[in-house]
Amino acid sequence: MRIGVLTGGGDCPGLNAVIRAVVRKGISTYGHEFVGFRDGWRGPLEGVTRELGIAQVRGILPRGGTILGSSRTNPFKIDGGVEKIKSNLADLGIDALVAIGGEDTLGVAAKLTDLGVNVVGVPKTIDNDLGATDYTFGFDTAVNIAMEAIDRLHTTAESHHRTLVVEVMGRHAGWIALHAGLAGGANVILLPERQFDVDQVAGYVEKRFQTQYSPIVVVAEGAQPLDGQMVLHNQELDAFGHVRLGGIGQWLAEQLEEKTGKEARTVVLGHIQRGGTPTAFDRVLATRFGLHAIDAVHEGDFGKMVALQGVDIIRVPLVEATRELKTVPVERYTEAEVFFGS
Ligand code: F6P
Numbered sequence: 071m072r073i074g075v076l077t078g079g080g081d082c083p084g085l086n087a088v089i090r091a092v093v094r095k096g097i098s099t100y101g102h103e104f105v106g107f108r109d110g111w112r113g114p115l116e117g118v119t120r121e122l123g124i125a126q127v128r129g130i131l132p133r134g135g136t137i138l139g140s141s142r143t144n145p146f147k148i149d150g151g152v153e154k155i156k157s158n159l160a161d162l163g164i165d166a167l168v169a170i171g172g173e174d175t176l177g178v179a180a181k182l183t184d185l186g187v188n189v190v191g192v193p194k195t196i197d198n199d200l201g202a203t204d205y206t207f208g209f210d211t212a213v214n215i216a217m218e219a220i221d222r223l224h225t226t227a228e229s230h231h232r233t234l235v236v237e238v239m240g241r242h243a244g245w246i247a248l249h250a251g252l253a254g255g256a257n258v259i260l261l262p263e264r265q266f267d268v269d270q271v272a273g274y275v276e277k278r279f280q281t282q283y284s285p286i287v288v289v290a291e292g293a294q295p296l297d298g299q300m301v302l303h304n305q306e307l308d309a310f311g312h313v314r315l316g317g318i319g320q321w322l323a324e325q326l327e328e329k330t331g332k333e334a335r336t337v338v339l340g341h342i343q344r345g346g347t348p349t350a351f352d353r354v355l356a357t358r359f360g361l362h363a364i365d366a367v368h369e370g371d372f373g374k375m376v377a378l379q380g381v382d383i384i385r386v387p388l389v390e391a392t393r394e395l396k397t398v399p400v401e402r403y404t405e406a407e408v409f410f411g412s
Pocket of ligand 1: 080172195196197239240241291344
């Protein structure tokens with residue numbers, strides 16, 4: 071078989087580990103051939119490819135980012151996009167695609183499957199918000215980066231008796247904020263799943279100062295105050311209709327400074343959470359996903375996504391996998407609340 075591989079959406083640590091596993095097993099065990107598509111769905115749409123063999127995947131296991139490049143191109147938003155993809159795949163002699171991406175990239179994969187394209191999906195996102203898989207790779211790395219930042223911020227916050235607000239990624243789901251906040255001993259954690267009362271947060275901050283320690287507030291970029299307008303960096307939408315977020319941390323720090331009379335500063339971790347080398351957990355998960363994805367392609371089991379259930383890698387229909395976003399359940403948030411303000 072001649073198999074195309076692409077990575078779409080926001081990059082995340084572990085993408086290269088998947089590519090390596092797919093290609094290594096695909097060639098050495100099954101004797102397949104590979105074509106790398108550049109920049110997500112832009113590759114098949116515009117027929118932009120790169121060589122992808124054993125030599126090209128040597129040494130990429132620990133490398134962050136993706137050797138194939140990524141984009142948020144949505145072929146369904148482009149006139150004749152799907153027809154272009156189909157004709158490019160036919161011209162290049164591609165029998166099947168491995169699409170590595172989050173809900174948007176895999177949503178496209180699910181629709182293309184219905185239109186007769188042979189696709190197997192691999193879930194990725196630092197947000198960990200894809201239904202049907204217990205974890206996505208990239209999440210563990212992002213959480214560790216955020217945790218290390220929080221650890222460092224504790225000491226400087228205490229030296230200066232100030233509040234530090236740490237804004238982490240997470241548009242609709244607060245998994246990074248919850249896990250990094252718990253692991254880093256944050257004093258307040260704010261998630262997109264639950265609107266927060268800024269006066270209550272100020273109360274937690276004051277209480278923490280009374281213990282002679284300084285408060286660390288972890289806020290997900292998609293968190294919103296009660297009755298508030300979502301704080302938007304700008305109103306631009308990407309091809310999948312997502313707004314660019316950013317700004318809630320700064321807004322919150324200003325509010326807390328005003329309400330508590332104590333200096334408050336913001337640290338926005340941003341894309342640092344997506345860069346650099348993956349943790350061991352993410353390397354292993356990404357590698358296992360890659361190995362199982364190429365098995366699915368070899369067996370002709372298309373329209374499926376590989377997923378982690380417990381410790382096993384299973385296959386689920388792409389449509390099912392992309393149907394629902396996995397948000398933080400209320401009881402998980404309640405568990406963390408015991409530490410707020412203390
Ligand atoms: O989906 C992954 C993610 O990192 C989100 O946490 C974040 O909201 C978004 O991508 C940022 O996207 P971009 O890098 O395109 O601004």
